[in-house]
Amino acid sequence: MKRLGDTRGATPHMRRRDAIKTLGIGALTATAGCLGGFEQQSAWRDPPLVEDRPDAVYLPAITEGMKMYGKTTTGPFGVALTYSYPHRFWTVAGTELQKTVVEADDSLHLMASLWDKETGTVLPIDAGLTIEVLRDGDFVTEELAYPMLSQQMGMHYGSNYVLDGQGDYEARVHIGTVSKSLHTTGAFADRFESAETASFEFSFNTDKLYDVELKRLGDKAGSRGAVPAMEMMGVPTGKAKGIDELPGTHLGRKTSADAFFDAFVVDDGARFDVDGSYVYVSARTPHNGFILPMMGIRATVERGGTTVVDGDRLRPTLDPEIGYHYGLAADTVESGDTVTLEVDVPPQVARHDGYETAFWSFDTMQFDI
Known part of the structure; x- marks a missing residue:
C-alpha cells in the first residue's frame, strides 16, 4: 500500500496541524466517553488519529453517530439519506491510499445507502453515486458520493458537502446502472438496468448536527476489533450472508x-x-x-x-x-x-x-x- 498526502489542497500548515494532533492523542483519549460543547466541535473538525495503527481492522480514537433525513424507494431501489459531522475519510485508487481532510467550509457529511427493495441486498456500484443539493430550486452543489466502508454503517456512499447556510434543501441521489459494475444472476438479471433518482427534502440545522453523538474510545483505541454496526431503522448495512x-x-x-x-x-x-x-x-x-x-x-x-x-x-x-x-x-x-x-x-x-x-x-x- 502506498499512502499519499491529504487530498483537496492540504497545505503544509494543515499537515503540521494533523501531526501535532496525532502526537497529542494520548491526552485526548485518556478517558472514554461522550464529548460536548467546544470539545465536541474541535474533535470532529480535527479528530485524533490513532498512533501505531495495526495493518488490520482496529478501534478508532473517536466514533461518530449519524441521523436520518429520510428513506424512500425509486424503481427497484431502496434509498436512505443520512448525515453526520464532516469528517476525515480515506479514498483508494489502485494500491494508493489518500486522506481527505475536513475543510473549513464543509457543512456536513452526507451518506446514501442503496439496496434492492425486494430482498434488502446492498448494492455496491464502483462508480459511486452523486448527490445533488438544491435550495429553492437553485443548484447549490453536486459531489460524488464514494462507495465507502464504515464500522457502524457498513457499505454505503458518502462525502463531505458545502451548503449555503442553515435552512431547507432538496437532495437528489442519482443512481447509475448497477449492471455496468456487476454481473447479475437469478432474479437480479436485468433488474437494475435503468438509472434512477431519489429525492429528499431536508432542513440543515447546526444545533441538530451537534446533537449527533461523538464518543471517544479511550484506551481501547488502536486495539484490533470493530465498533458494532448500527441499527438504522431498517436500512441494510451490507452484512454478508451466513x-x-x-x-x-x-x-x-x-x-x-x-x-x-x-x-x-x-x-x-x-x-x-x-x-x-x-x-x-x-x-x-x-x-x-x-x-x-x-x-x-x-x-x-x-x-x-x-x-x-x-x-x-x-x-x-x-x-x-x-x-x-x-x-x-x-x-x-x-x-x-x-x-x-x-x-x-x-x-x-x-x-x-x-x-x-x-x-x-x-x-x-x-x-x-
Whole structure:
C-alpha cells in the first residue's frame, strides 16, 4: 500500500496541524466517553488519529453517530439519506491510499445507502453515486458520493458537502446502472438496468448536527476489533450472508490481510450463467462481517500436477441467494483438486477510520477439494 498526502489542497500548515494532533492523542483519549460543547466541535473538525495503527481492522480514537433525513424507494431501489459531522475519510485508487481532510467550509457529511427493495441486498456500484443539493430550486452543489466502508454503517456512499447556510434543501441521489459494475444472476438479471433518482427534502440545522453523538474510545483505541454496526431503522448495512445460508460445497475459510475468504463450489453452474461447475468466493470483513466489494481476484485450479484453470479472474457478481461475491466458471472440479486464490487489486472502496490500514497486502490462499 502506498499512502499519499491529504487530498483537496492540504497545505503544509494543515499537515503540521494533523501531526501535532496525532502526537497529542494520548491526552485526548485518556478517558472514554461522550464529548460536548467546544470539545465536541474541535474533535470532529480535527479528530485524533490513532498512533501505531495495526495493518488490520482496529478501534478508532473517536466514533461518530449519524441521523436520518429520510428513506424512500425509486424503481427497484431502496434509498436512505443520512448525515453526520464532516469528517476525515480515506479514498483508494489502485494500491494508493489518500486522506481527505475536513475543510473549513464543509457543512456536513452526507451518506446514501442503496439496496434492492425486494430482498434488502446492498448494492455496491464502483462508480459511486452523486448527490445533488438544491435550495429553492437553485443548484447549490453536486459531489460524488464514494462507495465507502464504515464500522457502524457498513457499505454505503458518502462525502463531505458545502451548503449555503442553515435552512431547507432538496437532495437528489442519482443512481447509475448497477449492471455496468456487476454481473447479475437469478432474479437480479436485468433488474437494475435503468438509472434512477431519489429525492429528499431536508432542513440543515447546526444545533441538530451537534446533537449527533461523538464518543471517544479511550484506551481501547488502536486495539484490533470493530465498533458494532448500527441499527438504522431498517436500512441494510451490507452484512454478508451466513456460511450456512450459501449454496454449494464449502471448501473452507482463509484469512488474508485481515479479511475472511470463504470458497465454495456448485457442481451445476447453469443458474450462474456458466457451463460446468461454478467456483465462488464470499469475502467479508472480520468482526462485523460486511461484504468486501470491488477486489481483483484470480484463481488457479490444479489437478494431479496439471493446471486446469490458470490464473483466471473471478467476476464480481450479484445474486439474490448469495449476495455480492466473486465467481468463476470451471468445466469440472473434482475431489483432490486444489484451488489457489490471489488478490491483485485491494477493495476499491473508501474507508472510515478503523478500516484504512486493513485489506492491503494479501497472501496467496489455497483450498483443497
